[in-house]
Amino acid sequence: MRRYFNTTMNYESLKDFVREIVEIKGGIAEEKEKGALELLLPENVGKELFGKEYERLSFLPDQRQTKFVTYGSPLLDKIISLSESLGKTARIAAEDIHPRKKNLAHLIEDNFDFPNSRKLGSSIDNEVICSYLLVNFKVSIISDERKEEIVTATVDERTLRIGREIINPIRKLRCKEEESPEIVKRYPIERVYERAKKAAVRSLGRSLKEVEETSLRRLQRDTTRLWNYYKDLKEELKKRMMKDLSGEKKEELSSKMKAIEMEFERKREDLIDKYSLKVILEPMNACRIYLPKIVAHYEVQRKTSKKELEFFWNPLTGEIEPLVCEACLEDTYAIYLCDKLHLTCPSCYFRCQSCGKKICKKCFPEKCPTCGRRY
Amino acid sequence: MKKSKKRKERRKKEELSYLRFKTWELMDEARYASMRRKTDLAIDSLLRAIKINPEFLEARLFLSSLYINKQEYNEALKFLLRAKQIDPECRELYYRLGFAYTHLKMFKEALGSYHSLLSLLKGRGLNKDDRDLKEEVKEEISTLEFFLEQEKKEKKVVMFQPIQGKPSPLPEKKEGKLEKKGKPEISLKSLLTQLKISKRFTFKKDSALLEKLEQEDYEPFRLYQIRMRGSEISLLKGFDRLLCLDQIKETRKFWYQIETVKKTLRNFRGRVLLCDEVGLGKTIEAGMILKEYLIRGLVKKVLVLVPPSLVIQWKDEMTSKFNIKFVTTDDKYCQEEKEKFWKKNDLVIASLNMAKSRGNFQIITRIDYDMVIVDEAHHLKNRNTLNWKFVNSLKKKFILLLTATPVHNNLMELYNLITLLKPGQLKTPSSFRRSFVLRGDSRIPINREKLRELLSEVMIRNTRSLANINLPKRYATTMKIRLDEDERIFYETLSNFVREGYLSHRLDKFSATLLQMEAGSSPFAVRSTLFKIRERKESSFQAIDEIEEILHSFEIQNCQKAEKLMEILSKGSEKIIVFTNYLETQKFLADKLNQAGIEYSLFNGRLSIREKEASIDSFQKKARVLISTEIGGEGKNLHFCNTMVNYDLPWNPMRIEQRIGRLHRIGQTRDVFIFNLCSEGTVEDYILDILDKKINMFELVLGEMEMILGNLDDSRDFSGIVMDIWTKAQDREGRREEFEKLGEGLLQAKKRYLQIKSYDEEILQHDYEL
Secondary structure, eight states: OOOSOOOOOSHHHHHHHHHHHHHHTTOEEEEEETTEEEEEOOHHHHHHHTSSSEEEEESSTTOTTSEEOOTTOHHHHHHHHHHTTSOSEEEEEETTOOOOOOOHHHHHHHHOBOTTSEEEEEOOOEEEEEEEEEEEEEEEEESSSEEEEEEEEEEETTTOOBOGGGHHHHHHSOEEOOOOOSOOOOOOHHHHHHHHHHHHHHHTHHHHHHHHHHHHHHHHHHHHHHHHHHHHHHHHHHHHHHSOOOHHHHHHHHHHHHHHHHHHHHHHHHHHHHHOEEEEEEEEEEEEEEEEEEEEEEEEEETTEEEEEEEEEETTTTEEOOEEOTTTOOEESBOEEOTTOOEEOGGGEEEOTTTOOEEETTTOSSBOTTTOOBO | OHHHHHHHHHHHHHHHHHHHHHHHHHHHHHHHHHHTTOHHHHHHHHHHHHHHOTTOHHHHHHHHHHHHHTTOHHHHHHHHHHHHHHOTTOHHHHHHHHHHHHHTTOHHHHHHHHHHHHHHTOSSOOOHHHHHHHHHHHHHHHHHHHHHHHHHHHTOOOTTOOOTTOOOOOOOOBTTBOOOOOOOOOOHHHHHHHOOOOEEEEEOOOHHHHHHHHTTOOOOHHHHHHHHHHHHHHHHHTTSSOSSGGGOOSOOOOHHHHHHHHHHHHTSTTEEEEOOOTTSOHHHHHHHHHHHHHHTTSOOOEEEEEOGGGHHHHHHHHHHHHOOOOEETTSHHHHHSHHHHHHHOSEEEEEHHHHHSHHHHHHHHTSEEEEEEESSGGGGOOTTSHHHHHHHHSEEEEEEEEOSOOOSSOHHHHHHHHHHHSTTTTOOHHHHHHHHBOTTOTTSBSSHHHHHHHHTTTEEOOOHHHHTOOOOOEEEEEEEEOOOHHHHHHHHHHHHHHHHHHHTTSSOHHHHHHHHHHHHHOHHHHHHHHHHHHHSTTOOHHHHHHHHHHHHTOOOOOOHHHHHHHHHHHSOOOOEEEEOSOHHHHHHHHHHHHHHTOOEEEEOTTSOHHHHHHHHHHHHHTOSEEEEOOOOOTTSOOTTOOEEEESSOOSSHHHHHHHHHHHSSTTOOSOEEEEEEEETTSHHHHHHIIIIIITOGGGSOTTHHHHHHHTSSOOSOHHHHHHHHHHHOSSHHHHHHHHHHHHHHHHHHHHHHHHHHHHHHHHHTTTTOO
């Protein structure tokens, strides 16, 4: 779920990129020789990049009368910086997707549990346009080294579900840019964005784990080295202390011993700090993706109150989507309703271990209202 | 009345509820105080909480941990013992009890607690943390059992041992505080297990982005795509992603190799001393670094300097794995038009000896190289040698030095290598000696921390333990076969022919060596070479007559070696790979297996890629035996087989190792069994005696044989040495003596290697791992 595009990075790809940037900026790029481009740029762009409007760039080394551009070269960095102000937001719709699923009721029966509520009626299935927000984050993982990558998070804006299913199919689907459909129900952008942040952190899982393992290994190695060093120092001191010394001398050595121990602790904390991970996520750009789905409305009853739930059939996965717990925002197929009709998952609707009271984590996020026990 | 009773009850309930709430507030207070390192305040809050609710388990556990941190174990014990009465099944409780008892040297009680904890950690529903805890507890138990054993032996009196009739193990209180009996140290192991990496996430704000989304202010999708591509390209700048990985074929890429490459490119900027332990793939790492630079267009002109015996090996590996086509100094053109050769060719592999020679030195040192790679770089350890001066004189942007043993005799060798990479990194020789070498013993370092800091800027040394390479064992059996009369006559006749031909120069060295090797394989392998020699125009009449005589004597009905092979195959049903060097022998063995009704598959260099794959597939699914002549193509997975037979033996021990390496490698889960077949009195008999009995080659780690051969005081290659002994010795006794000397030489070389290895491990330890 990390990269939106799977480009083969070789000189051709680099050349195409430069050509596109130049054209977007109003210039002309021509390939008169293999692996080289002749550029004619608007004045301001030319001045910024090369100090002049005409330039010849090559993407293969050793071409005469050209400037060589490759990964990591300062010239390429300048060209890339031109792209940084472009394409902050975009929208696309999946073309040729016409969901035709009927009778979601059976699917709902098969897939969902309602342990503490009663199902009432359901509405007729309708086609509805839903939107996903795809946000790309530039991630820097810093410990004693720095690692950078791009992470993509996708959130269903109507339900706040993390929509992993959209990424791979969307590469294969035909997409068109179009006006936003008129009625698209969605959560406020701030909430969707908060959810996207959580999704991004989750996506980092594997690469973060690798960095964590490497850092832990180095931390253990350095801690061992430190421990051995201070152990040797203490042993030397102990030997001196075991000699028949005056009380004052013994006290002096004893306080030296304490000082060594304190120093060891301090250095150990420094090491822990050195290898701790600082993860910085910076949003780069975002894209809204519209996808038609089939929705069925279902009424459920808890005690005397009723609540309407929406169930979606997703044409990309060919399955009915789980619902989203209002407390932890995780997917769930087991639906619990509290007395205030919050929809929760089994982990967020439970009995307090101390007093046995039924707790809804949406209502009481931190501690039991009866006995105050934290969870 | 009733109402007031109800009211009273309700009030009591409310009060109780309030008190319970209060205890948790005190708990929060204690946590907060503890975070600010105000332990006494935290203890105070917890004591108040316990006073309100004596059954408050969490408070007791927290209190005990605070006392443990203060090393007041007796206090901690008090609260833990009471907590045990509240909840006898609390795991945390037993863990802390064990800890406290241990530090009070009450080993028996500690053991009891840990056993109780272990009994709570039973069942299948354990998660990873529980399993880790279980392992830790088991280790603690074995440590305690050890201590108790020791105490019994030394008859030491355990502190606080309960006197008969008095159950309490705790000493008397003195002035409200317990007497401290010194500060027991936290073990390294427990320190390491407690280590965790903390993570902090920071999100940078971009209100403009959110605003644009809110207002549905969009740009064309094309611009979005361009932005993404630009970001991806900029990531590549930092070498976080390697371009070469997709282009490397038929090679497994290990995580530590990829990380080494990234670190070299990112941190060391292409100048590094790669000294991974043997067998970890330094060549692959160097190849990946080179490939990455080539793809990025940062390198064009490359010089690889290797020992003479490795020139062809390097060329083959670079071609087959990395698709990088090098020329070598074996090229005739190199001899004829030197200057043109060196200047025109961008990718050259040369032996260091050849490159530094008079005719080439001046030419090469005038050329601007982008990259220089030196394999077995320990040959540059002495700055006064021509080797060192030559490499130092080369003009280069990037340089990779590869060696598993960077230090042999003293630390100045390391200094000399590092100075080639980064002159001035270790300052001047005298400054280095003063700062980092013990006076009077140039092998011992001082100021290790500082030295380590400086070396870690230019050096990577991955170890087998880091790479987590745990291979199963390998067992080798040499089976000596007594030749029957016909076979013996044939072998002796041929050997005499070869000997006389070689010494009289009627036979060139290559043909003579080939014939002798083939004779060790089978008479069928010899025949085709003899035919070719007979057909050659320059063969003398005498030679032709001799050849005719040998061919006429070629009427061997039985082949004892083949019979032995059939005997091995009859004892079991395991899949077996039979290695032989020669196609004719392969054909012969195939016929033999056919006659015996044993299903087999053939693998040799003449098969196309598809046919090779089909052959391996057939071996895996149907055939019991694979008869193979081809040893290349590491990508072929043969892990499902763990038994091999060397039907004949290459004279180069590294080729034997390569054969074994097809089975005994990462991914193999079973012990590997190797059967070496050799006929008595043949060259192979002597070779196996040396390699197996003298230096235990089959028990060495992959790559060590090469190191040992590198230490041999003989510049000829091994097969050349063997051929010389075989042909020049006057008689059997003479041959035996010469082979004995060779064996001794190898043994000394092995000892030298092991000494160097041990010294390197002591100096470098794990300090330069990733």
